[in-house]
Amino acid sequence: MGDVPGLARALEAVRAAAPDTLDVTIDGSLDIGPSWLLRGLVADLRGAGRRVELVGREARHREFLDEIAARDVGSLPAPARASVGERFLEFGSTVRRRVAGWYEALVFGGRLLESAGRAWRSAKRLRVPSVVRHMHETGVQAIPVVAVIALLISVISAYIGAQQLRPFGAEIYTVDLVAIGVLRELGVLLTAIMVAGRTGSAYAAELGVMKLNDEVDALEAMGMNPYEVLVLPRVVALVLVMPLLTVVADFMGLAGGALLTSYLVDLPWSQFVMRLDSAISDTTFWAGLVKAPVFGLLIALTGTLRGLQVRESSRELGRLTTVAVVQSIFLVIFADALFAVFFLEIDF
Amino acid sequence: MGAAQPLIVVRDVVNRFGTQVVHDGVSFEVMPGEVFGIVGGSGSGKSVLLRTMLGLRRPDAGTVEIEGREITALDDRELREVKRRYGVTFQHGALFTSLTVAENVTLPVAEVLDLDEASLGRLLELRLRMVGLPLEAAAKYPAQLSGGMVKRVALARALALDPGILFLDEPTAGLDPIAASAFDELVLYLRDTLHLTVVMVTHDLDTLARTCDRVAVLVDRKVIVDTLEGIVANEHPWIRHYFHGSRGRGALRTAQEDGHGA
Numbered sequence: 001m002g003d004v005p006g007l008a009r010a011l012e013a014v015r016a017a018a019p020d021t022l023d024v025t026i027d028g029s030l031d032i033g034p035s036w037l038l039r040g041l042v043a044d045l046r047g048a049g050r051r052v053e054l055v056g057r058e059a060r061h062r063e064f065l066d067e068i069a070a071r072d073v074g075s076l077p078a079p080a081r082a083s084v085g086e087r088f089l090e091f092g093s094t095v096r097r098r099v100a101g102w103y104e105a106l107v108f109g110g111r112l113l114e115s116a117g118r119a120w121r122s123a124k125r126l127r128v129p130s131v132v133r134h135m136h137e138t139g140v141q142a143i144p145v146v147a148v149i150a151l152l153i154s155v156i157s158a159y160i161g162a163q164q165l166r167p168f169g170a171e172i173y174t175v176d177l178v179a180i181g182v183l184r185e186l187g188v189l190l191t192a193i194m195v196a197g198r199t200g201s202a203y204a205a206e207l208g209v210m211k212l213n214d215e216v217d218a219l220e221a222m223g224m225n226p227y228e229v230l231v232l233p234r235v236v237a238l239v240l241v242m243p244l245l246t247v248v249a250d251f252m253g254l255a256g257g258a259l260l261t262s263y264l265v266d267l268p269w270s271q272f273v274m275r276l277d278s279a280i281s282d283t284t285f286w287a288g289l290v291k292a293p294v295f296g297l298l299i300a301l302t303g304t305l306r307g308l309q310v311r312e313s314s315r316e317l318g319r320l321t322t323v324a325v326v327q328s329i330f331l332v333i334f335a336d337a338l339f340a341v342f343f344l345e346i347d348f
Numbered sequence: 349m350g351a352a353q354p355l356i357v358v359r360d361v362v363n364r365f366g367t368q369v370v371h372d373g374v375s376f377e378v379m380p381g382e383v384f385g386i387v388g389g390s391g392s393g394k395s396v397l398l399r400t401m402l403g404l405r406r407p408d409a410g411t412v413e414i415e416g417r418e419i420t421a422l423d424d425r426e427l428r429e430v431k432r433r434y435g436v437t438f439q440h441g442a443l444f445t446s447l448t449v450a451e452n453v454t455l456p457v458a459e460v461l462d463l464d465e466a467s468l469g470r471l472l473e474l475r476l477r478m479v480g481l482p483l484e485a486a487a488k489y490p491a492q493l494s495g496g497m498v499k500r501v502a503l504a505r506a507l508a509l510d511p512g513i514l515f516l517d518e519p520t521a522g523l524d525p526i527a528a529s530a531f532d533e534l535v536l537y538l539r540d541t542l543h544l545t546v547v548m549v550t551h552d553l554d555t556l557a558r559t560c561d562r563v564a565v566l567v568d569r570k571v572i573v574d575t576l577e578g579i580v581a582n583e584h585p586w587i588r589h590y591f592h593g594s595r596g597r598g599a600l601r602t603a604q605e606d607g608h609g610a
């Protein structure tokens with residue numbers, strides 16, 4: 001009975017013969033696949049006006065086949081093909097969802113500002129223990145990975161820079177390249193991307209699971225404001241932690257640059273420091289650092305907003321966590337571009 | 349209870365999601381000291397009704413009053429005050445999974461009152477004893493608890509602020525019959541000792557028969573409220589099916605033999 005396609009071919013021959021009786025003696029049990037094929041045959045023949053009589057050893061098999069052949073099972077509905085009108089409606093509802101999404105983000109921002117305002121006035125509203133915990137998780141625990149990434153990237157850029165500058169005898173400018181690159185852009189940007197991957201996703205997933213588990217509703221039903229308890233400490237923590245991580249990244253980046261130039265260009269450390277001094281201006285370090293809290297804010301807002309948008313299914317949780325990471329990285333790079341233009345304009 | 353003022357008044361509540369109308373003019377009153385059951389088929393909007401009564405959802409029309417205050421018209425701050433007058437347990441417990449049992453139970457208290465560690469500890473001990481939990485459970489995380497213990501912790505948390513009203517969403521769902529009936533007894537015991545008013549959404553006919561003084565049945569987007577005998581005698585086809593199916597008859601018979609409920 002295992003050979004369903006074989007049986008189907010055999011039954012085609014029976015169908016062509018169109019007999020008046022059908023022997024359904026089966027050794028063993030009647031499985032669902034074969035019985036469905038038999039049912040189709042019997043129903044078709046009977047539908048064509050033939051009185052097909054089932055004979056065979058086992059009465060229960062005959063009765064079962066008779067029973068299912070007599071039932072009008074219909075067929076699964078074919079997937080509907082969208083007409084022009086329906087497509088139009090679909091387009092409309094997509095637009096509406098998008099607008100609702102923006103509205104939700106606006107409400108989110110408003111309620112967060114409200115809790116931030118209250119926290120500003122009374123320190124109890126700013127949950128310090130919670131902020132400290134999140135600073136530890138998003139900051140202290142991120143130091144190793146941020147440090148290593150910054151070191152590696154500056155080594156790579158110093159290596160490539162030294163190679164390109166050597167033909168012109170301008171290897172010494174490798175120091176300028178690394179210093180300005182790391183301090184202005186790479187340090188803060190790479191830190192932001194790492195933090196978006198680590199913390200943005202963690203924020204979205206944590207809040208999303210709390211949402212799915214009714215924990216957010218429970219908070220609200222206990223008269224607590226989820227924005228104050230859950231969102232604000234996370235946002236504050238990340239805004240405070242991002243500049244600190246950026247300083248770590250800057251330091252490690254410069255160390256990586258110094259390391260590579262001392263090997264590759266034979267530049268001693270003291271020379272590196274001197275060259276560094278003339279390469280960077282007063283503002284170079286700050287031009288990188290001022291961006292850090294802004295990036296932190298963008299990542300934290302995106303993560304928490306997407307987390308709170310999770311509804312009903314674990315699939316939503318996965319989707320919105322992904323959205324949180326992708327969007328926060330996008331926003332960070334976009335903001336970085338705006339900063340670059342702005343700094344150029346004000347000659348910072 | 350004739351002279352008493354109703355504690356909760358739900359008046360002409362309409363809830364809809366898009367074009368789907370869940371409630372179309374639902375009205376009832378809950379009296380002080382009673383255990384009020386809400387039943388209905390899956391998708392009849394029991395949880396939506398509960399969320400509306402809790403002020404977590406604004407109805408599309410109609411009003412909800414708790415202790416004479418119209419919660420559907422209050423702003424966030426006033427609503428928060430009303431919320432401290434009631435306790436809620438959610439269907440799956442909704443314990444904060446990142447906090448221990450002790451932290452879960454004391455969280456609402458620590459939020460409102462400025463208490464030292466020792467008083468919080470005493471309060472925790474009292475609440476745990478009240479709901480019949482061993483004190484060793486205090487240091488555990490929700491994931492380490494059995495289903496019945498999760499429900500009890502949720503109840504302890506709901507009782508943390510000495511509420512006057514207790515809302516229970518499916519309190520006995522997923523419990524074995526022994527644990528469920530122990531939970532029923534616990535609810536009655538707490539009602540009598542703490543003078544609570546209890547509103548519970550339930551599918552469990554045994555719980556309904558054992559604990560509820562009056563029952564609201566959600567059918568056809570409306571509500572039918574009566575004592576259990578009245579509901580059982582109702583001729584509505586869904587209600588007949590619900591209470592006179594094989595499960596319903598068994599539960600009601602047991603309740604009658606106990607000399608309680610129906």
